[in-house]
Amino acid sequence: VEALLERQRKYVTERDERHVAFDSPLWEGMFDPSWLAMAIYDRGRFWIADGFEGRRLRYDLRSLHGVVFCLFGAAMFFAFGLPDGVTSGLKLAGLAFGWLYGGNMVLAWTRIPIAIRRAIQENR
Numbered sequence: 001v002e003a004l005l006e007r008q009r010k011y012v013t014e015r016d017e018r019h020v021a022f023d024s025p026l027w028e029g030m031f032d033p034s035w036l037a038m039a040i041y042d043r044g045r046f047w048i049a050d051g052f053e054g055r056r057l058r059y060d061l062r063s064l065h066g067v068v069f070c071l072f073g074a075a076m077f078f079a080f081g082l083p084d085g086v087t088s089g090l091k092l093a094g095l096a097f098g099w100l101y102g103g104n105m106v107l108a109w110t111r112i113p114i115a116i117r118r119a120i121q122e123n124r
Contacts, residue, residue: 004115008037021044022043024041037111073096077092
């Protein structure tokens, strides 16, 4: 997992024998390649969980800074739509937020499991 995080330019801030965590504000990696699977996330934690099926890798990722950035973008589109009325501005802002944030999240949700599997296979 640490090798995966390093390749994703997310540097480990906390670790022990059961978990690894990173805290990387979005503006720190502003000029990193946007094609990285975890580019949108600013904080995350990976841990090993014991269950009925055996040990499993679990993770929790947060993209607060990405949400704020996308809200600012949506506010800009709201302002562009205001001359046609508040309803038009809200529709345009909702569309912009869905496109910006939703698109990034769909990409991340599909690419992160692939990146994790690839990192595990490379380290076997």
